[in-house]
Amino acid sequence: MKKGGVLVFILLFVVVSLALPIYLPVAQAEAETPLVIINELAWAGSSSSSQDEWIELKNTTEEDIDLTNWQITKDTSEDSSNETLMIEIEENLDNPEANTIPAGGYFLIANNGPEHDFGGEMLSVLNVEPNYIDSSITLSNSNLLIKLYNGSWDEEGELIDSAGDGSLPLAGSNSAKTSMERNVEYNFGGLVDGWHEASSAINLDTDVFDQATPKSDNSLAILPPPTLISVSPNVVDNLSKLEIEEIVGNNFSTADNIQVCIRLNGTVLSATDINVVDQTNIDSAIINTIGATAGEWDLVVINSDGQEGILADSITITETEEEDEDYSNDIIVTELYPKPDTGSNDEFIELYNQGNNSVNLKGWKLDDQSPGGSAEYIIDDDTIIEAHQYLAFLKSQTHISLNDTGDYARLIQPDGTVLDKTSNYDIANKGESFSLIDGMWRWSTRVTRNAQNILEIPEDETDEGADQEESKEEKIELALDFDTVTTQSVELFWESNIKNQNYVDLLIYFSDEEEVLGDLIDSSTLLKESHTIKELTPGTKYFFTVLINYQDCMYKSNQVEVITLEEIINNTGYEKQIVITEILPNPEIEDEEFIELYNPTDEMVNIAGWRLVDASSRSYVINALDLPPITITALQSNSVILPPKQYILLEQSITNLHLNNSGGEEIFLFDTEDNIIDSVAYSSNTKRGYAYVLAPNSKWFWSNELTPGEANDISFAGVIGDGGEYLTASGAKDKLWTAGLISLILSVIMFIFIKRYEYYCYQK
Numbered sequence: 001m002k003k004g005g006v007l008v009f010i011l012l013f014v015v016v017s018l019a020l021p022i023y024l025p026v027a028q029a030e031a032e033t034p035l036v037i038i039n040e041l042a043w044a045g046s047s048s049s050s051q052d053e054w055i056e057l058k059n060t061t062e063e064d065i066d067l068t069n070w071q072i073t074k075d076t077s078e079d080s081s082n083e084t085l086m087i088e089i090e091e092n093l094d095n096p097e098a099n100t101i102p103a104g105g106y107f108l109i110a111n112n113g114p115e116h117d118f119g120g121e122m123l124s125v126l127n128v129e130p131n132y133i134d135s136s137i138t139l140s141n142s143n144l145l146i147k148l149y150n151g152s153w154d155e156e157g158e159l160i161d162s163a164g165d166g167s168l169p170l171a172g173s174n175s176a177k178t179s180m181e182r183n184v185e186y187n188f189g190g191l192v193d194g195w196h197e198a199s200s201a202i203n204l205d206t207d208v209f210d211q212a213t214p215k216s217d218n219s220l221a222i223l224p225p226p227t228l229i230s231v232s233p234n235v236v237d238n239l240s241k242l243e244i245e246e247i248v249g250n251n252f253s254t255a256d257n258i259q260v261c262i263r264l265n266g267t268v269l270s271a272t273d274i275n276v277v278d279q280t281n282i283d284s285a286i287i288n289t290i291g292a293t294a295g296e297w298d299l300v301v302i303n304s305d306g307q308e309g310i311l312a313d314s315i316t317i318t319e320t321e322e323e324d325e326d327y328s329n330d331i332i333v334t335e336l337y338p339k340p341d342t343g344s345n346d347e348f349i350e351l352y353n354q355g356n357n358s359v360n361l362k363g364w365k366l367d368d369q370s371p372g373g374s375a376e377y378i379i380d381d382d383t384i385i386e387a388h389q390y391l392a393f394l395k396s397q398t399h400i401s402l403n404d405t406g407d408y409a410r411l412i413q414p415d416g417t418v419l420d421k422t423s424n425y426d427i428a429n430k431g432e433s434f435s436l437i438d439g440m441w442r443w444s445t446r447v448t449r450n451a452q453n454i455l456e457i458p459e460d461e462t463d464e465g466a467d468q469e470e471s472k473e474e475k476i477e478l479a480l481d482f483d484t485v486t487t488q489s490v491e492l493f494w495e496s497n498i499k500n501q502n503y504v505d506l507l508i509y510f511s512d513e514e515e516v517l518g519d520l521i522d523s524s525t526l527l528k529e530s531h532t533i534k535e536l537t538p539g540t541k542y543f544f545t546v547l548i549n550y551q552d553c554m555y556k557s558n559q560v561e562v563i564t565l566e567e568i569i570n571n572t573g574y575e576k577q578i579v580i581t582e583i584l585p586n587p588e589i590e591d592e593e594f595i596e597l598y599n600p601t602d603e604m605v606n607i608a609g610w611r612l613v614d615a616s617s618r619s620y621v622i623n624a625l626d627l628p629p630i631t632i633t634a635l636q637s638n639s640v641i642l643p644p645k646q647y648i649l650l651e652q653s654i655t656n657l658h659l660n661n662s663g664g665e666e667i668f669l670f671d672t673e674d675n676i677i678d679s680v681a682y683s684s685n686t687k688r689g690y691a692y693v694l695a696p697n698s699k700w701f702w703s704n705e706l707t708p709g710e711a712n713d714i715s716f717a718g719v720i721g722d723g724g725e726y727l728t729a730s731g732a733k734d735k736l737w738t739a740g741l742i743s744l745i746l747s748v749i750m751f752i753f754i755k756r757y758e759y760y761c762y763q764k
């Protein structure tokens with residue numbers, strides 16, 4: 001063993017030897033919620049009498065518990081040094097079940113029953129029968145400390161729970177006659193954080209104003225009004241939605257019915273998609289501010305109890321005039337320059353305005369072949385193309401690269417309508433432009449950026465004689481392509497250099513057979529034509545060809561292959577067919593929350609229409625439109641095909657699911673028939689930058705090694721201070737390992753002594 005390892009081992013042995021006798025009582029003090037707790041004390045009596053007191057016990061387990069021979073003590077001395085017996089629950093021979101506290105139920109010990117007369121027709125305010133009546137109950141208004149024992153308190157009885165710290169009661173009111181109730185989240189009975197003042201009346205006489213809940217669920221603790229500190233973002237225009245990413249403050253209700261809104265002069269705009277992280281942070285709220293009045297609005301958070309907090313003038317809505325977009329149909333693409341002899345940045349796409357009015361191209365788009373090709377270019381600024389004028393867009397502006405091995409360009413209006421599309425060239429000629437001349441796309445050695453196109457043919461082609469030129473001019477060009485594909489239709493479009501087409505036949509080839517579909521289409525006056533073929537069979541491969549009869553000769557286009565979309569009939573699955581393998585609830589700033597799915601089977605699985613649902617019942621339906629093309633088959637856009645042994649990543653920007661960072665979370669995966677395919681849950685608070693990952697042993701761990709869309713990076717499991725199971729990286733240097741372990745041991749020593757001191761104070 002290395003010297004550093006020996007030192008650490010000796011230090012660890014000494015620490016453990018010293019810590020065991022110290023830590024054992026601390027562990028006892030930090031035990032989980034007792035089987036039975038003191039749940040409510042009517043220490044102030046009631047409006048009928050100060051003697052109208054009771055003690056309520058609650059069974060926190062799922063089993064009945066016999067309280068026979070259990071004892072409750074009191075200590076009213078100022079220094080909590082004079083503990084005496086107050087009540088012993090004696091055996092009931094007539095009814096052995098009378099002393100049983102049911103699972104999850106209550107056991108009320110009172111000085112008297114509901115009909116007890118305190119004199120002057122002042123009856124007990126109780127409106128429910130106690131489980132046990134003992135007139136020995138005396139609860140101090142100044143030195144309150146009672147303890148609950150299983151057995152004899154002064155012999156071998158087990159201390160179960162306590163209430164009060166020996167001074168003034170920790171909650172409740174003598175003047176208002178309100179009881180002292182236990183909080184929902186258990187805390188030691190001697191701590192003020194474990195109690196609250198009753199705020200409702202249940203099982204009491206309806207003619208009194210006392211507040212207590214004997215033999216019923218405690219009232220909710222009343223939070224102070226929420227306070228708001230900051231909000232971001234806090235500026236939005238009135239053509240958009242305000243997507244709040246963070247509201248910082250205090251006393252936010254974690255109940256589902258918290259409200260967030262903005263107000264101005266009596267107008268209220270409420271938020272949706274609200275997510276409360278904890279009492280100090282709201283990390284999501286969306287407010288529709290489209291058309292809202294410009295100005296400084298108040299941000300308001302309203303708790304479930306109706307109390308509200310206001311951050312005045314914190315949201316600024318600016319007024320933006322909506323610009324009318326120009327949808328002229330007079331713009332066409334007239335020239336492409338894909339392979340300049342002066343450098344690739346001189347590539348351009350040229351437009352022409354063939355109308356009589358100028359057109360503002362702001363919001364219009366240019367792109368090359370789709371799918372694939374370069375990212376579309378959006379004309380963001382006011383760009384005017386005058387009537388009968390040309391306007392070229394250089395590659396340095398659009399970042400659209402026209403391929404040398406074949407490409408085309410598209411002109412798209414602001415609403416997504418493809419207004420014009422060039423012919424598809426095969427091979428780009430260096431230094432030549434692909435130009436629209438006399439209704440046909442031709443290669444020309446004359447590049448005419450921002451000017452009328454001129455046809456110039458290379459000299460070696462023009463010197464071959466008139467016969468060859470005449471033959472060249474009579475060469476028929478016919479190109480076929482397709483666009484929109486559905487389950488039963490496809491749109492075909494074609495281009496030809498024939499000015500007088502007699503007729504066009506559409507032929508379909510499949511399964512080695514030839515069939516003529518539909519009537520002949522008269523296109524004698526059109527240079528560009530399209531037609532939608534309908535009544536096709538879903539999921540079938542077709543081969544299309546266009547034939548043109550010109551001057552008694554039949555000309556044939558290229559052949560295109562189309563596969564119609566498959567119908568989604570029943571996307572059902574079975575348990576663990578698809579599994580959730582990794583989730584990131586609390587990402588670093590530059591990351592994004594995500595949920596990762598994996599196909600462990602050997603089959604292709606269509607998960608279109610499947611749902612992810614979180615613990616708050618928010619859901620996301622998986623659909624192809626939200627996902628990158630790599631996850632779906634080329635012609636099955638209504639399917640989401642997850643191949644065998646492959647992953648799919650669903651980020652928060654897609655699902656809009658906000659995973660909880662505190663209080664736990666649960667995620668379910670349902671198929672289209674609402675069968676649960678898989679689920680994952682965590683109950684601990686999350687650490688920033690840690691993902692919850694599925695290990696090969698089918699157990700879940702927290703890991704700071706994120707692997708979105710890939711197999712999880714599994715090293716060895718360790719346990720850190722908050723008790724959660726974590727995957728930690730291996731292979732650290734000896735010095736770093738030794739120093740880290742020594743630091744951890746010293747931290748443990750300090751933690752033990754602090755806890756021991758807290759326990760000592762609690763026992764006292």
